[in-house]
Amino acid sequence: MADASNFRASLLEAIPSLRAFAVSLTKNSDRADDLVQETLVKAWDxxxxxxxxTNLRAWLFTILRNEFYSQMRKRGREVQDSDGSITARLSIHPSQDGSLDLDDFRKALELLPEDQREAIVxxxxxxxxxxxxxxICGCAVGTIKSRVSRARTRLQEILHISGEGDYGPDGVSAQVTSSNIVA
Known part of the structure; x- marks a missing residue:
């Protein structure tokens, strides 16, 4: 028990140095914090x-450095697709109608106020x-329910939907536009 508390105390002492090293590697304080957290979790595990x-700080710095390079290798294999253009080219919808419905839905979703769009998504x-x-939104449950209800109603108006059979190539889009979802 004493060894675990000594180990914990040593980990806590090393955090400022680990963070400084992580910032120097990542050039980003948020990524550095994530890297330090991952290092501490791995060290504890x-x-x-x-x-x-032996030198605990050297061991921790080695873990941090290895984790940083592992993340960099992983990022090198990942494709940045923030606007969804690559994904859109990769996905194939079962029919032209489904693809057109999805495009209409995306356009309608963009017409919603930001708070409603966030809640419905x-x-x-x-x-x-x-x-x-x-x-997640930092508001009351009733506020989220209201935003979702208004978003569904507005989507149904924009898309001219009068029932579940009027829209959607799949169950997800039917779920988003359906007002029958139980909380």
């Missing part, structure tokens, strides 16, 4: 492999509960 009496597309969405 692998504390049994640390040999007492969190609930309908991302699958968060109302409580989780409220926590």
């Amino acid at each position: 692998k504390q049994s492999s640390f040999q007492p009496g 969190l609930i309908g597309a991302s699958g968060f509960s109302y409580e989780e969405a409220a926590e």
Whole structure:
């Protein structure tokens, strides 16, 4: 027990130095914080492999450096697609009608006020509960429910939808536009 508390105290002491090193590698304080956090998690998980009496800071810096380079290699294999243009070219919809419906839906979604769009995407597309969405948005659950309701109503008006059979190539789009979803 004393070894674990000493190890913990040593980890806490090393945080400022680890963060400074991480900032020098990443050139970004947010990424540096994530890197330090990942380093501490890995160190805690692998504390049994640390040999007492050796240099803990050097061991932590090695973990941080290795994690940084692992992330860089991973990023090198990933494709940046922030606007979705690459993904749009890769996806194939089952029919032309489904593709056109999806395009119409995207356009309609862009017409919603930002708070309604955010709420409908969190609930309908991302699958968060109302409580989780409220926590993410920093507002009351009732506010999220109201935003989602207004967003669904507005989407139905924009897309001229009178029932579930009027829209959607798949179950997800039907879920987003349906007002029958239970919280």
